[in-house]
Amino acid sequence: MxxxxxxxxxxxxxxxxxxxxxxxxxxxxxxxxxxxxxxxxxxxIAMLVESEGTEFYVSADSENELDQSGFLIEDLLEEVPTEEGWQPLITHPVRFVHDGKEDEKLGATMIPVDTNSKLYPGVIEGEALTNDEDLTIIVDQTMQADGVELNDTLYDEETDLTFTVVGFTEDQTYRHTPVVYVSEAAFYAEEISPNRVANTVVIFEDNDALKASIDNVLSEGVWVDKTEVIDAVPGHxxxxxxxxxxxxxxxxxxxxxxxxxxxxxxxxxxxxxxxxxxxxxxxxxxxxxxxxxxxxxxxxxxxxxxxxxxxxxxxxxxxxxxxxxxxxxxxxxxxxxxxxxxxxxxxxxxxxxxxxxxxxxxxx
Structure with a gap:
């Protein structure tokens, strides 16, 4: 044969x-x-896929879309410390001017993080982010294709702030834009997003007691898993x-x-x-x-x-x-x-x- x-x-x-x-x-x-x-x-959706978050608390009328969800978390921070296993997730769209070049505006999604939390992805190159009020950031490595290098500056016209790139991370993109991480201390000190409005609250393991505590304070949303949040990303x-x-x-x-x-x-x-x-x-x-x-x-x-x-x-x-x-x-x-x-x-x-x-x- x-x-x-x-x-x-x-x-x-x-x-x-x-x-x-x-x-x-x-x-x-x-x-x-x-x-x-x-x-x-x-x-x-890479940022969501790589996230260790298992469940997300989103606004009931947001159809699970993070950009349409929002919570004032001042009271939640006082009554349920983040040490109990939750973190606020804020996706703040920005347009940067790269190293003073007005014709090089780069779209990105800024996310404030506590570097001790599971939302912080770490770096593959450069220096790690620190929990202080310095305007330093780590950015996804896809920004290297736009000519961004270590120690470059990125200027945000909306807030009139200039950030310094100290490190690169990987697999951190959201809605076709690279994710930029800044410390929570700097983000709130500069009032980039006043009143501590979070798009969602993230937990990292199944914890019914924690979910109930968060729900009692916010009482305006629903819990959904990561798959539902990913499917709701516009255009995905x-x-x-x-x-x-x-x-x-x-x-x-x-x-x-x-x-x-x-x-x-x-x-x-x-x-x-x-x-x-x-x-x-x-x-x-x-x-x-x-x-x-x-x-x-x-x-x-x-x-x-x-x-x-x-x-x-x-x-x-x-x-x-x-x-x-x-x-x-x-x-x-x-x-x-x-x-x-x-x-x-x-x-x-x-x-x-x-x-x-x-x-x-x-x-x-």
Whole structure:
């Protein structure tokens, strides 16, 4: 079976080479689009995904959207200390002027944190943030694509404050903007957001007593889990749905394209199949030989597609939202492999119906 499949492929190199090329192109397109979809998703919700928060207290009428939720937390801070296991989360949109260059305004989301809390992500480069009133910040590393470096200054025109970048963090983006972390002490001392208004209250483990205490003080919201908050981020669901629909149709198209190719090839080889049947070859053997060719072509093409997609990560412009995720790549590669097998199986019915006597006479 294996030797017959290989000999046939060697004899018709161009024909099988074209099939491999088409499968490679379709698979590459699927994998690249999936990488873009995941990259866009990460850029929109990475801060929430990486957060250790398990449940969020949001306004009842906010539809779980953080930017539409808000609480005055002065009383809560007095009655339920944050040491009991909760933290306020504030997402404050800003536009920075980079190093005095008026034409380089950078959008970002500023989040004040206590560096001893679980909301603080730490740094991968530079100095850690400190709990003082200095106007120092750590920023997501995606801002490096905009030319931001350590010790650069970022000026916020709205508050007339200038911040110094002392460190970089990673995987901290929200609504397609990098997250900038500043100490709570500096944030409130400069009254960037007066009255301590938090978008949400976050807890980090299931604690019914703590939830009840918070609810008693605020009594204006509902508890939701992280998944519900992520799904409510504006544009996230529709963005992913559009890209996933595109990937779905690409896979469906590949079924019909591959089925058509293998059907045509099967029609062209009916005489050979008839002769092989006449000398004793079974249907299972002939179908198995055809599937073996599909397996070889698919594995070869998909391997090249994965390598191509990995290579794309090195040539994309810096800052392009693209994520080469092994799990996602493996899932779509397996889907394409199964689709290839399905496409070949659709033509196997013709092999079963081949009449050896007609094939020997040159007729179908």
């Amino acid at each position: 294996f030797h017959l499949a290989i000999k046939d492929m060697r004899f018709s190199k161009v024909k099988y080479g074209l099939i491999a090329l088409i499968l490679f192109l379709i698979a590459s397109l699927v994998l690249v689009v999936s990488g873009l979809a995941r990259g866009l998703s990460d850029q929109n 669901s529709s963005e992913q749905m559009s890209l996933n629909m595109m990937i779905f149709f690409l896979i469906v198209i590949s079924v019909f394209v591959l089925a058509a190719f293998f059907y045509i090839i099967t029609i062209q080889k009916l005489k050979q199949f008839g002769i092989l049947k006449a000398i004793g070859a079974k249907n299972q053997f002939l179908i198995g030989s055809t599937l073996m060719q599909v397996v070889i072509l698919s594995l070869f093409s998909l391997a090249l597609a994965v390598l191509f997609t990995y290579g794309v990560t090195f040539i994309l412009p810096e800052g392009m939202p693209f994520d080469f995720n092994i799990t996602t790549i493996s899932l779509y590669s397996l889907s394409m492999f199964l689709v290839s097998i399905l496409g070949a199986l659709l033509s196997s019915r013709r092999i079963v119906k081949v009449d050896p006597q007609q094939a020997m006479g040159g007729a179908e």
